Amino acid sequence: MNEFSAELIGTAVLILLGGGVCSNVALKKTIGHGSGWIVITTGWALAVFAGVVIAGPVTGAHLNPAVSVGLALANKFEWSKVPLFVLAQLLGAMIGAFLNWAMYKDHFDASSDNPGSQLGVFSTGPAIPNNFRNVLSEILGTFVLVFCVFHFSNASGTSGTDKVKLGLGSVGAIPVTFIVWSIGLSLGGTTGYAINPARDLGPRIMHAILPMKGKGSSNWGYAWIPIVGPLLGAVLAALLFCFLSS
Template sequence: MTAFTAELIGTMFLILLGNGVVANVVLKGTKGHDSGWIVITTGWALSVFAGVVIAAPYSGAHLNPAVTLGLAIAGKFAWDQVGLFIIAQLLGAMLGAFLVWLLYKPHLDITDNPLLQLATFSTGPAIRHPFSNLFSEILGTFVLIFVIFYFTGPEMGDEKTPIGMGSLGAIPVAFLVWAIGLSLGGTTGYAINPARDLGPRIIHTLLPMKNKCHSDWKYAWVPVIGPVLGAGLAALLYLLLKA
């Protein structure tokens, strides 16, 4: 398996299981309906675990443009590979969202709240305030990237596992994402990953659904720009402290 394929498939599983748990909780008629935030954050943590296990040996398991950019800014990943990884992550996120739609289509059809339908694809703020929402995404992603840098010390990665979340081990990364979701995720739904939000939002725009609303493109810049800024700040602080 190539690094491109690993990022695509790993991100697909990340979104399939991550957005899948959201669908299970918020859509009508599911076995997990209304089971709450703890179920969602736990499901997302385990989805990261699954994606990392799949992709780690081949790509390092970035699964997130913010991780790819943060590693590149810190000098730990080649810039000429950044675009390729981000394309794979975006395509994987789109494919994962399509599979969630396919699986939960009967429940999407009977869910008469279009915002709950949208929630199974992309994130949205609990209180709409652009600056606060952007700060939430910056801070959540900053924590993700900065802690990743210190999981295994300055020289993380080895000859067997390419640089990325996979070089840390799937379990620590899953716990980190779980902690971010539990502690910081209640404001915006903690996208902390541009591909995780943008890819499924595109799919929501394209797919037919009963009671479907707009895809909230006015908000879509927040879960893209926020993680990029958070990753950049984490990488720059890491380099400053390392010097």
């Protein structure tokens, strides 16, 4: 695979599995209906593992615009490649969301009386709407993710052309899995922890355009928070990493 296809396919699998666990838990008449937050956070963590295994050998598995921006800001990734990676991540997230909808369509139809649950499969939302604390939640969650990525990856290179890649093959994806799992369990209760602009925006776009029985609003008024928050968190993580490394 080239870098674009690796990021696209890796992100598509991430969203297929991550959105899939949300479908299994939230939508009616699924076998896993109502199985709860532990199942959702575990499913998302393992979804990250799958995406990293696919894209890791080629790109280091960013799968997240915030990660790409953070690495570029720390001079660990070429700025010129950031737009290409972000486009691949966004398209991959849209593809993953579409495949999830196609698989669970009968259950989306069965949940037509609960448009909030339908939207929750695609995108995040606040448990208690409060713009400041919702943004803070996304900043903190993404800060932890990106700051940890700097420390458990091979981030010793100083050239902008160096790729930051996880070592030990597929085993290298395990630390990312545990970090995402921890973020979900500890910090995900306020907003559903997008910690990834593509993870939220791509599926939200698909929610807006896909035909769904009983579909409600895509809540575009909230959509800026899982974009701005993760990017700010990544910037802060990169700045602190650079300061401590100087």
